[in-house]
Amino acid sequence: MAKITENTRSEVSEVVYNFFMEECDVDASEINDNTNIIRDIDGDSLMFLELIEIFKKKYTLNIDLKTIGKFVVKNPVETIGQLIDTTMLIIVHENNITEL
Amino acid sequence: MHVLGCGIDLLETKKIIKYINDNQFSFPCKEDVFTDYELEKEDSLDASLYFPLAFSCKEATFKAFGVSWMTNNVLWTDVELRLYDAHKCKVKLLGGLQKLSSKLGVDSIEIEYHFPYEGLLFLKLILLSK
Numbered sequence: 001m002a003k004i005t006e007n008t009r010s011e012v013s014e015v016v017y018n019f020f021m022e023e024c025d026v027d028a029s030e031i032n033d034n035t036n037i038i039r040d041i042d043g044d045s046l047m048f049l050e051l052i053e054i055f056k057k058k059y060t061l062n063i064d065l066k067t068i069g070k071f072v073v074k075n076p077v078e079t080i081g082q083l084i085d086t087t088m089l090i091i092v093h094e095n096n097i098t099e100l
Numbered sequence: 101m102h103v104l105g106c107g108i109d110l111l112e113t114k115k116i117i118k119y120i121n122d123n124q125f126s127f128p129c130k131e132d133v134f135t136d137y138e139l140e141k142e143d144s145l146d147a148s149l150y151f152p153l154a155f156s157c158k159e160a161t162f163k164a165f166g167v168s169w170m171t172n173n174v175l176w177t178d179v180e181l182r183l184y185d186a187h188k189c190k191v192k193l194l195g196g197l198q199k200l201s202s203k204l205g206v207d208s209i210e211i212e213y214h215f216p217y218e219g220l221l222f223l224k225l226i227l228l229s230k
Binding site: 045046048049050052053054056064065066069070072073076077 | 115
């Protein structure tokens with residue numbers, strides 16, 4: 001179980017923003033919480049997988065990809081803000097996220 | 101024959117090959133993405149050909165069926181690539197995609213790939229019915 005602190009959200013946000021700035025070769029000024037990951041900065045499924053792996057390791061998460069898939073079918077992740085929100089839910093609830 | 105769907109994928113192979121080191125494949129969430137059969141290729145000589153092909157094949161198959169792991173209840177492991185040699189491969193569908201394939205009446209899947217430039221894989225997949 002990951003330890004959640006008041007800084008966790010800003011940690012997650014920093015990891016996500018730094019990841020997309022590097023992978024998509026964009027400046028911080030070009031992206032914000034409303035940026036559409038696929039349409040605006042050419043994000044792809046491999047990037048989503050890489051981010052999931054980063055957070056699984058960082059917070060020692062017990063979460064399966066199929067569980068995330070089930071959750072995002074009902075709670076789409078299109079923007080950076082939505083990705084950060086969903087990541088926070090995954091960190092808190094792990095494989096129980098589909099019970100929300 | 102009738103075409104029921106088609107999917108294409110363009111992949112920079114280095115994005116996958118970077119995860120192959122010392123006969124180990126450190127791809128993110130690899131057990132959730134690749135099947136046991138596919139992961140047996142981890143220490144094979146053709147791993148740097150096989151894994152880009154397998155990943156690209158999964159992407160193209162999702163596109164051909166009009167589904168995604170993030171928008172439908174399908175799994176990456178529902179698509180398995182069988183590579184017999186560098187020029188002959190076959191797609192095996194499992195789980196939810198196998199059921200969807202039966203429902204749609206898919207009788208065969210045609211797959212072709214080539215490397216238009218070094219390090220760039222172009223893969224085309226067509227769903228066919230009789």
